[in-house]
Amino acid sequence: MTRPDPKQVKAMTDVAGVPQDSEVSARIATSIGPAFDGFAPVAGTLPMDLEPASFLLAQRTKVSK
């Protein structure tokens, strides 16, 4: 996974229905980029049979000390 560049951010904000100019798109790309970098080791590695609700299962599993 790679961080979006300003052009890609501009396209995404257009599609989202909240279009931004080039300057704001560049700032968003700089600002949110590190989150993409940090999540890159996880992105694209998750098994298919994994739902968001697995969080509730993990939360409610009785964990011994």
Place this chain on the structure above:
Amino acid sequence: MSGEPALMSLVAVAKAIAAKKFSSREVTQSCLDRIAQWQPRVNAFMAIEAEEALAAADAADAALAKGENLGPLHGVPMAHKDMYYDAGKVVTCGSKIRRDFVPTTTSTALQRLKDAGTVRLGSLQMVEFAYGPTGHNVHYGAVRNPWNVDHITGGSSSGSGSAVAARLTFAALGSDTGGSIRMPAHFCGVTGFKTTVGLISRAGAMPLSQSLDTVGPLAQSVEDCALLIGLMAGADPEDPTTSTRPVPNYMAATTASLKGLKIGVPTAFYVDDLDSDVARVLDETIATLKEEGAEIVKVELPDQRQLTAACQIVLAAEAAAFHKRWLIERPQDYGAQVLMRLQNGLAIPAVTYLEALRWRGPALAAYLAAVTGTDAVIAPVAPMPAATIAESDVGNSLDAEAVIQRITKFTRPINYLGLPSLSIPTGFTAKGLPVGMQLIGRPFDEAGLSRIGAAFQRATDYHQRVPKAA
């Protein structure tokens, strides 16, 4: 009984009112006197409702005189972060957009405290839409730290931290999505409890991120927080995500010793790149816990940087979705930094957002496996004490997100995992600013954290220290 009632703990003042050692009016007037003294210096209150508060206090006293006690907080005055809907009252959410918003319903958490007998003092300042960790607010002015008014309180529950520290309210609701209870607790020297996702209803609390938002209190002591959590926790039909498990007696947990408990100290991340005062206080806190009977063990945690990134992705996407209508219709009415951060969420692809949500279960399971055998993990709330208001006023500059990331480095992983975390005052810097540590527990083990935090507070007096008015 003599002395200034506003300086008492929540538990102590509730007992004093019930025993008629102080009237609710005397206690409420004591808070109002301190508010009059401190508000010009710290800007902690959004609204002060002195006349209404005194009238409610008189009603509480009259009821008590007739033998009617409304509950464990009968006649105790309080104010809360201005994002908890209170039917008929303006709830600004710290924003220009909701400057005149009057909800028609009352939040479940707030209603449960009202049902316990509390008196409303007014409402407390906060960061705009709870989206920021410093305490700056371009619409209503920065909230100031009572220990040094040139410094930030932390946010987003900025008014809650400042008001509890200055003893203007006995406790205050905050909310914690990325650290917003623990941060002001740490910077202002008070106790703050971020609860497990699902423990306390979010119904009627302004949303920021439905996956990460949690309701919790800031107060003088762990015992105070335990009392409040016990009153607010439990299933709520208005918030189907709340847990249906029975609510334990958190207060009972506060009397036990630390003997037989194991507390983990991370080997990395939470102990890296610490300010020297924070590093010293961490060592001193660990030493105190050991003296009180806890066994201290090293724990090797999974990579916390990935948790921070996942938290940022989920928070940004969900916040942008909540605010989309106003991002289209009223972008000019947001502060620059909050607008910038909301716009960040527009650039998160749906697949990335869902991956971050799907990974939450395995990430929590991996964390719990790593801390097996411990009762809690101790870590700093932030790598540094409170910065000055001037140096942290980064607005929407290019490095703003980096500054925010550094402040919230140690809190966001816990939000992503949905864990409970208790921030307790544990010392002071050489310049007299408070330093807090967080005790991180297993899901729904608020009782276990209360036990550890209360034992620490029996051995120390940091939570009882009060900043002096100039």
